[in-house]
Amino acid sequence: MNQAPSAEAVVNLCRQRGLEGFDLRKLKASFANRANDERFTTDLILNYKAVAKGVDDASALHWFSEMKRATNEEPIPEANRSPRRTNIGPSYKAFGNTAALTFELDELRSTDANEQPIKTVAIEAARSNGPNSYNWDTKVIIQLTRNELPLFMGAMLGMRTAWEASGHGQVHNKRLKVARQEQGVFVQVTYGSNVMSVRVDHGVAFHVVALCMQALQAQYPHLSPDAILTMCSYVCAGQ
Structure with a gap:
């Protein structure tokens, strides 16, 4: 995968691994705001791949957990x-x-x-x-x-x-x-x-x-x- 996953794909994959509670609307907005952030996009793709493979994915799940916390309670711009x-x-x-x-x-x-x-x-x-x-x-x-x-x-x-x-x-x-x-x-x-x-x-x-x-x-x-x-x-x- 060289293209960043959609917010829906992230929510579905994390739910399969037991990580729930994402606010999909806010996650979509966050992804849109960071579309030009190359570092974030690279990290997103790498961590998504790690979770999808299910091999030594604890750190990747933690990354998504922190992203969920920050996104769900994101201060209003x-x-x-x-x-x-x-x-x-x-x-x-x-x-x-x-x-x-x-x-x-x-x-x-x-x-x-x-x-x-x-x-x-x-x-x-x-x-x-x-x-x-x-x-x-x-x-x-x-x-x-x-x-x-x-x-x-x-x-x-x-x-x-x-x-x-x-x-x-x-x-x-x-x-x-x-x-x-x-x-x-x-x-x-x-x-x-x-x-x-x-x-x-x-x-x-x-x-x-x-x-x-x-x-x-x-x-x-x-x-x-x-x-x-x-x-x-x-x-x-x-x-």
């Missing part, structure tokens, strides 16, 4: 994000010398069992283009997945000293780093070679944590805030 997201809830900003951040309540493109939008928190980063001025027109957005949200909140609260998430974006080249410091929380957003870092004061961090709590309570209305905090502390301790 900046150019396609709906303006209504600004009306979901409050947002808070943090400013640094070279960059600024916005934290706001957002919704994943996936829905829950009742087909309701899943609340999360999005982080927008913009580079400085002068004193007290930031280029929000070219902002970089990282939308926390369901699995990342409690870990991010725990890191903001100091339940662990540092945490990071990678693999975001259409070509999986966005990364988020969080580290507790004496005077605040160091938050860094990386997009390719573009690095934007801001120290978030503890006062602002409080509001960011409140956003996380709001999103988690929307996801799990049967859990009390104390239960959510306790669970976050346990999962952060295990990281």
Whole structure:
């Protein structure tokens, strides 16, 4: 096979090997967006062949598993994000010398069992283009997945000293780093070679944590805030 398999072929083959849960619509869109990515296409063909042969295909299945995770919870591309997201809830900003951040309540493109939008928190980063001025027109957005949200909140609260998430974006080249410091929380957003870092004061961090709590309570209305905090502390301790 020298031609990349279709999204349908990948889903069918992985299902035969016990790997299910792909969002076919999102997978098709991802394949279309990466049609000119030669490295991705080569990896796709090689891993598809390995799984099809069924010989020592554990690493190939892992590759498809990671692709499924990233695709199913892919952040909405900046150019396609709906303006209504600004009306979901409050947002808070943090400013640094070279960059600024916005934290706001957002919704994943996936829905829950009742087909309701899943609340999360999005982080927008913009580079400085002068004193007290930031280029929000070219902002970089990282939308926390369901699995990342409690870990991010725990890191903001100091339940662990540092945490990071990678693999975001259409070509999986966005990364988020969080580290507790004496005077605040160091938050860094990386997009390719573009690095934007801001120290978030503890006062602002409080509001960011409140956003996380709001999103988690929307996801799990049967859990009390104390239960959510306790669970976050346990999962952060295990990281």
